[in-house]
Amino acid sequence: MRYISLAVLLASTGLLVWFYAGERDSGAATEALPDYTVASRATVPDLGVVGEVLVPGANRDLPDREELFRAIAAAEGLTVAFYFSTEAAIDAHRAAARTAVQLEALRTGFLGRLTRDEFTSGEALYP
Numbered sequence: 757m758r759y760i761s762l763a764v765l766l767a768s769t770g771l772l773v774w775f776y777a778g779e780r781d782s783g784a785a786t787e788a789l790p791d792y793t794v795a796s797r798a799t800v801p802d803l804g805v806v807g808e809v810l811v812p813g814a815n816r817d818l819p820d821r822e823e824l825f826r827a828i829a830a831a832e833g834l835t836v837a838f839y840f841s842t843e844a845a846i847d848a849h850r851a852a853a854r855t856a857v858q859l860e861a862l863r864t865g866f867l868g869r870l871t872r873d874e875f876t877s878g879e880a881l882y883p
Contacts, residue, residue: 789824790814794832795846804828806873808849814841814867821868822875829870839867839878 795808803852809828818824829837839844847864848858866878 766777783853789827789831790836792828794834795843797832800836802813805833807832807834808838808846810839810840810843810846811867812841812876816867817869817876821877822870825868825870825875834870835872837870839869841865841867843854 761807768874768883789812790811791807792811795810797805797807800806809825809832810830814821825837827837829835838849840849842861842865844858844861848854848861849866852857854862862878866882869876869881
């Protein structure tokens, strides 16, 4: 009987530890991320992995925007990331020369940039 009690104790303790550890590493932070799409990704010498991230429906008033963008960059393995709310802003970002319409798309749709842990807001670059 003593061995059965010991086996039950070990099994229940193991399940408790497994459940607790599973909760901590369950990706709960990933679930808190909004829907987003990595529109482009490239490995660039001396910069690392650079990407453009589309976060539809987001805006510059998004609470905890910097922390959210850091979480996305970490989840995607990006060392440099540009964040946009519209595809028009992504297209304007890629343009070699920008028209007035494209500059307006950047003013309304460019959310920010994360470069090697340094965040720059969209309004700082395109007020």
